[in-house]
Amino acid sequence: MQSMPNHAPSITPIKADLMVCPRWIIPVEPAGVVLEDHALIINRGEIVDLLPREAAAQRYVADTIETLPEHVLIPGLINTHTHAGMTLMRGIADDQPLKTWLEEWIWPLESRWVSTEMVRDGTLLACAEMLLSGMTTFNDMYFFPEAAAEAVDQSGIRANLGILAFDVPTAYGHGADDYLTRGLATRDALRNHPRLSFMLAPHAPYTVSDATFDKVATLAAQTGLGIHIHAHETQHEVDDSLHQYGERPLERLERLGILGPQTLAVHAVALNDADITLMAKHNVQVAHCPVANLKLGSGIARTTALNAAGINIGIGTDGAAGNNRLDLLSETRLAGLLAKGTQQDPGLFPAHSLIYMATLGGARALGLQDQIGSLTIGKRADLCAIALDNATTLPVFDPASQIIHAAGREHVTHVWVDGQCVVKKKHLTEISHGEIYAKAKTWENRFRG
Template identity: 50%
Template sequence: MSQSIDTLILADWVIPVQPEDTVLHNYGVAIDKGRIIAVEHHDELTNRFDATHLRRLKGHALIPGLINAHTHSAMNLLRGFADDLPLMTWLEQHIWPAEAKHVSEEFVEDGTRLAIAEMLRSGTTCFNDMYFYPQIAARVATDTGIRANIGMVVIDFPTAWANNADEYIHKGLAAFDNFKHQDGIRFSFAPHAPYTVSDAPLKKIATYSQELDLGIHIHLHETAFEVEQAVKEKGQRPIQRLNDLGLLSPSLQTVHMTQLNDDDIRLVSDNGVHVIHCPQSNMKLASGICPTAKLLEADVNLAIGTDGSASNNDLDMLGELQSAALLAKVGAMDASAMPAFTALKAATLNGAKALGIDEDCGSIEVGKCADLCAIDLDRIETQPLFDPVSQIVYSATREQVTHVWVNGKLQLDNRQLTSIDEEQLLDKVKHWQKTITQTQ
């Protein structure tokens, strides 16, 4: 007698990510109560299960939901606002002044919803956020059904969100307390960068991180200027300063890391620090190239993020993992650096490891949450097909993402969002475009 379950997905290929380099042909996934209960051949699944929802996805590959390991979601409202500028000019003369004028609870709510809509349509099922008003981002993520790690931003100077580092920490912890029992929502400390956060709050964050078992998410070694200024002013490289302050540990997620020498890489590897690579943003801002081949050789967990749309200018993780694979090759001058599967793993399971959720997410395995992305490879752009992993990494685009499930719930159905009113959202975004334009 067949077992009744919620959902049965039958794809041409299932790419579980774990075990490595595995492609399962004519396989599918059985889902019940938000969890994967079987990964088997079509015939076995249809004999064993009677599903309320059956999806036969001919020509599709099923992969774990993509994990955007670093973004500033609300900054989607500043997409294209200040292009073709180096990082510090972009920040100090354009982004920070614009934020001072416009950032509010409403700005964060609408910008985060826009970002989530874009991410779901791109196959992303979890994102790691760093922005102001974290309680608003957490609420929008909960409302829309996406998984999220919400950063509690800490910075020394005042913004619309808080006046000083202690107030940022206090308000962030209050948001954490409000959502700490909410399924699918996690929190981490998010000190902006070593050059914007002083020693005292960084020490406090290190202590709180250990006491509360929370991650730390920070921009680090993003540009040569950042490192040179730190050496000039502090007498040491930023990563060494963080080490002296007690921040280097498996709880630390370091973003960008384009300026690394061998000693830096050794520190990262020895302390189990995660590196989050944002190739397109780094290229657009001319910040440098993260030495991903050396990091992988040192057994560092390498994840991938998009950064915010103000510096990318999209949240397309398929495009990002393709850029990561290609940039690794030219950065190392080695065509074998970061093969296609390694890039896919960085955008899925490695992202889950960085966020501390790899027991539940990041691969298609029995017992894990059903966070899944279906990609239609039966298109002109991805034919002929010799290797589905290669086609996903080097040829497919986000327009080929047709279905997305988060925790077993269908969030994208044949390219249509199920939990977000697209027309209403676009009306709000046009309002913000007009408002921001008028106050430039």
């Protein structure tokens, strides 16, 4: 290498696939950091460097350079709980009590219509919405995960699919054994897919027998798979369990060997202090779904107490049939607002901690923290760019606050998953709007009939 006096030594630039140069980067790890005028370097879908923009321009030559002069770049948002296929039922029966909603609307429709076609079409619509809203990973629990996987594959999103288990026959299978067999077969068939992972998904304590939980616990031990389960969504569920089993649902799950650091308890609303202690003892993960909990009248989860107990919390949208939007940014904002408001403490859950919950907290909840959740060298390049130069987001004193409290999904401009650009200037690259529209209208007409 030549050495030239009074000049920096010339070096051969390193080739990379992509260089993203936003105004600000919030890597999430380390915590609370906002980098200005830095660049993120991606090669083969992996984050390979994060450095000041000037140094990046000297050190790297990238096939694609994306300059985002008024944007903040964060890790892609992680939706820790949804039922993507149900997006086709968005808003079909609002303002109804949970029992009416399920028994008179959702279950009859599912019984009539759930199929691989419905799950694929519904999941594709959900993927479109989630990508446009800045999500790069979702954790799903629904019938026919093999059909959901097709939509995931097409859309370019990342997903963690549920291997369903519960004790009622449906169009998808005869009962728990059948569901588990089918789900495990789907996982085996797709285990090399770069954007798919799986968890066991026993539906809920009130729909799964002790015998089925035993099988789930055994499978979890054999395979190393995590467990995705609704738990303590309502006080009614807790009361019923006490009546039927003489135990609270979490006590029963502990007895059955279901609780552990790879167990994701969804909702976790109706909790007493002993429940929280039990969850902390087993390092259980929580998927907090504040909109669904309010909209269905379940209540408000005790996130401040969960957080104080050291329990990791991710954010989930739940299904669009109930929510009715798959919008993790507004969901995360609400998580913060509810904690501040109910505890009467505006200092709770400051902006960076909420961004953490929506990204790395979600990755930890799914056991994917080594692969995604932060803009860390060696992780997969799942990225979300948010523009802050709009009338609705100006001025900008603190990009972290702006993301949580002022911006919305409408400001998401670019999304990358595994290094691939799947949303560019607010448009999906892998899904046509015409396809989404036609499928949604087809199913709207079917459900009306």
